[in-house]
Amino acid sequence: MIILLHIKLNCKKCNGISVKNGFQSNGTQRYYCKSCKLSQQKSYVYKAYGKHISYYIYKLLINSSGISDIGRVLNISNNTVNKRILSISKQIKLPIFNETNQSYEVDELKVSPMNKYWYVTYTINKRTKKVVDFIVGRRTKENLSRVINTLLLLSPKNIYTDRLIVYNSLIPESLHCNRKNQINRIERYHLNLRTHIKRLNRKTICYSKNLLMLEAVMKIYFWGDSLSWS
Ligand SMILES: [Zn+2]
Known part of the structure; x- marks a missing residue:
């Protein structure tokens, strides 16, 4: 019985019985769970x-x-x-916004000179400064419309943008404001992003090689505080 206890281990995933199953390349005993087919060690040295x-x-x-x-x-x-x-x-789950009749600012942030055509297009609530939606990639009509459509679903009071011509065709004229000095808050938010995210720092050799990673990092920055870390 003592021997049995010695060779068996409770699986860390499903709590089933794992049996000895050879060795790792560094000589550590490896265990194999019969029910979930996971290989594992008793303890790990890797951080x-x-x-x-x-x-x-x-x-x-x-x-x-x-x-x-x-x-x-x-x-x-x-x-x-x-x-x-x-x-x-x-x-991270996408946040749900139950607000109506709010004002929003939309702007595009150029990622870095190394990523010539990549932009982070995002939108913030003018009052709460919460990021409502974002998209990374080229500044095409298709990409911008995804952000704008999210806003239009919230039946906004106003949408403030810069003078990019594409916006005229995406936003109804009654909601659209593109005069000067109307998107100060999001311009300030750009500075936060450039300071807090290494790959958006200016004049460094750090940049994104992969659009997927950029999207992941932006998502974590914008909405990561909703995760629980217990
Ligand atoms: Zn298992």
């Missing part, structure tokens, strides 16, 4: 397995740390950081 590592990644990411910075601080590999960022962003 990325730690419980709070996702929280630290989130905190560093929104405080102007790049992928390599996070990797060096937490002593985990860049690939792990990338994977974790994608998985954190997948956990």
Whole structure:
């Protein structure tokens, strides 16, 4: 009986019985769960397995740390950081807004000179300064209309934009304002983004190589505070 206890392990995923199943390349005993078919070890030496590592990644990411910075601080590999960022962003649910008759500002932020045609187009509530919707990618009519359509569903009072001509065809004239000095709040928000997100910093060698990662990082920055980190 004692021997049985020694060779078996309760699965960390499904709490089923795992049996010894060979060794890892570094010589550690490997266990295999018969019910969920997961291979696992009794304990791990790699830091990325730690419980709070996702929280630290989130905190560093929104405080102007790049992928390599996070990797060096937490002593985990860049690939792990990338994977974790994608998985954190997948956990974030899109916020639901139940507001009507509000004013919104829409603007586009150029990502960096390295990403020639990439923009972060987003919209904030003029009063609460909450980000309602965003899209990353080229500044096409199709992309912009997705952000604008989200706003139109909220039956807004006004929509403030810059003088990009595309907006004229997307926003009804009665709602649209594109005079000068009307989008001060979102322009200020741009500065926050440029300061708090490493890949949007100006005059650095940091930039996004992948649109998917950029989208994930923006989503985490805008709505990551809704996640629970217990
Ligand atoms: Zn299992």
